[in-house]
Amino acid sequence: xxxxxxxxxxxxxxxxxLATMLAGLWVRKYVSKVDHFLVAGREMNVYLGIASxxxxxxxxxxxxxxxxxxxxxxxxxxxxxxxxxxxxLMIGATGFCIKPLRDSGVVTIxxxxxxxxxxxxxxxxxxxxxxxxxxxxxxxLRVGGEFLVLVVGFDVGYLRVTMTVLLAAIAAxxxxxxxxxxxxxxxxxxxxxxxxxxxxxxxxxxxxxWDRLVTAVETHHGVGGFNPFxxxxxxxxxxxxxxxxxxxxxxTWQAVTxxxxxxxxxxxxxxxxxxxxxFFFARxxxxxxxxxxALAVLAGGWMEPLTADMQRDPSLYAMPVFLxxxxxxxxxxxxxxxxxxxxxxxxxSYMLTWASVIYNDILAPFRRTRAMTExxxxxxxxxxxxxxxxxxxxxxxxxxxxxxxWTYCTITGSVYLSSMSVLLIACCYxxxxxxxxxxxxxxxxxxxxxxxxxxxxxxxxxxxxxxxGPNYSGIAAYAAAALAMFVGSCLxxxxxxxxxxxxx
Amino acid sequence: xxxxxxxxxxxxxxxxxSTITVYVAVRGLVDIRAMLRRIRSTAQP
Numbered sequence: 001x002x003x004x005x006x007x008x009x010x011x012x013x014x015x016x017x018l019a020t021m022l023a024g025l026w027v028r029k030y031v032s033k034v035d036h037f038l039v040a041g042r043e044m045n046v047y048l049g050i051a052s053x054x055x056x057x058x059x060x061x062x063x064x065x066x067x068x069x070x071x072x073x074x075x076x077x078x079x080x081x082x083x084x085x086x087x088x089l090m091i092g093a094t095g096f097c098i099k100p101l102r103d104s105g106v107v108t109i110x111x112x113x114x115x116x117x118x119x120x121x122x123x124x125x126x127x128x129x130x131x132x133x134x135x136x137x138x139x140x141l142r143v144g145g146e147f148l149v150l151v152v153g154f155d156v157g158y159l160r161v162t163m164t165v166l167l168a169a170i171a172a173x174x175x176x177x178x179x180x181x182x183x184x185x186x187x188x189x190x191x192x193x194x195x196x197x198x199x200x201x202x203x204x205x206x207x208x209x210w211d212r213l214v215t216a217v218e219t220h221h222g223v224g225g226f227n228p229f230x231x232x233x234x235x236x237x238x239x240x241x242x243x244x245x246x247x248x249x250x251x252t253w254q255a256v257t258x259x260x261x262x263x264x265x266x267x268x269x270x271x272x273x274x275x276x277x278x279f280f281f282a283r284x285x286x287x288x289x290x291x292x293x294a295l296a297v298l299a300g301g302w303m304e305p306l307t308a309d310m311q312r313d314p315s316l317y318a319m320p321v322f323l324x325x326x327x328x329x330x331x332x333x334x335x336x337x338x339x340x341x342x343x344x345x346x347x348x349s350y351m352l353t354w355a356s357v358i359y360n361d362i363l364a365p366f367r368r369t370r371a372m373t374e375x376x377x378x379x380x381x382x383x384x385x386x387x388x389x390x391x392x393x394x395x396x397x398x399x400x401x402x403x404x405x406w407t408y409c410t411i412t413g414s415v416y417l418s419s420m421s422v423l424l425i426a427c428c429y430x431x432x433x434x435x436x437x438x439x440x441x442x443x444x445x446x447x448x449x450x451x452x453x454x455x456x457x458x459x460x461x462x463x464x465x466x467x468x469g470p471n472y473s474g475i476a477a478y479a480a481a482a483l484a485m486f487v488g489s490c491l492x493x494x495x496x497x498x499x500x501x502x503x504x
Numbered sequence: 505x506x507x508x509x510x511x512x513x514x515x516x517x518x519x520x521x522s523t524i525t526v527y528v529a530v531r532g533l534v535d536i537r538a539m540l541r542r543i544r545s546t547a548q549p
Contacts, residue, residue, distance in 0.1 A: 027540065030540060030543050030544060036543060040539065040543070043538075043539040043542045043543055044535070044539060045535040045538060045539065046531075046535070047527075047528050047531035047532040047534070047535050048532045048535035048536055048539065049535075050524075050528050050532075051528050051529075051532045054528075075506075075510045082513075180540075180543070183536070183539070184536055187532045187533070187536060190525075190528065190529075190532070191525065191529045194521065194525040195525070197521075198518070198521060198522055198525065201518065202518075210511065210514075214507050214510075214511075223506065226506030226507065226509075226510060227506055275524075278517070278520050278521075278524075279521070279524070281513075281517060282517050282520070282521045285513065285514060285517050286517070286518075286521070289514065
């Protein structure tokens, strides 16, 4: 039972989809070079950058895992957002790492590493970024499809069709227009998404009331629902892990740095960071309130529309089931359009961002041996984006999620965030850093999160992973990457030929 | 105290988000036009 009305809400969604597709396809005529396709000719200004960054970093998957955090941990679930907002603000204000990164004129972070650590490190960094990034993105399409199926009220049997249609719409303009289409559609998507998010939140606060939300958190989570240090499932290890991952993500998350590198100059890039900082708190808090509202309102038997597979962890689906019954006709259309906007902007940006690393860094050795024309380079990029789309469809249908969604996202992200953040800081500010340290950091940073994911799937070690927990495994990845960089760099004899870059 | 703290954070967040949405919606459009104009001029031989 859902409030979605096909005539009224369906028309709103259809109109939004039509406008986005037309805008995305219209700007493809401006794309004549690889540089236009990957970094929009480096012509992005501050406000477009803020809109694009905010839209990219908020997808249906974000909405679901932040709402799940609100449902499972109360207000404490918004802690990662608060930490990332502070990290964005400080890094944007000081220019720490991001100034030398943008000033270097590179297209991707591994390209910067080549200047300091050599071409092999660039290639290896590219591989580990794509590995972590594609694993991280693997659940996007499935989760987006599940949300739409539940809110619109489709039979869950239509999940594959929903996923395929969603992917085809996104891939069409991303393949043709690259970063230019992504930026223009991101802007439209930011406006629609924000309007929907705010309207639904004000409706929840007006109808359910602040007091009822607070009471629900107190009843289910006690004081731990307000203070992450006191929550039985979170605690200090969770906060420390979040400080590591949110700082690393602000510095090296490819989708974030793609906006920095598409900016006109480092000053513009820094302004985008400070201007968008508070949004990173809002993206956790706003859907977190929706999850808390689901906790306050949903009564027994709400799980009926869920499949047996979804009922393994129903907390992920509490918010969409709640919204499908709570949001009235008309506003439901805006909500679905907003969520589609959020998902399309995220999926398109992520497809492009991992494609840029594959083309720019993993294929770099092959491009050196065979000169590539702009036309051929564009064709390659388009094929890579299409290939990532197919991967999303297959992985999303095949992979079974263990634990909560946010944990999966942080573990897969840590595969490369741990090492890349260490490499970037060392590359910009530590003269002694060298390729031995870089290799050590990349290997050690990837071993812990990948080992954790694999051990989760092996029956004999699954219980051990539950005892260790994702927080300690994640912290270990960051500590090991930093230690390996230090030890490896100190072990390699210093050479006057070692290349270096100056911090800006 | 926690309830008041979160109450203030939610209020600040919603006021900031509502304001920045309107502001970015207007200024972002200007940025798009300028970006496309510059790309068109640099793409010409």
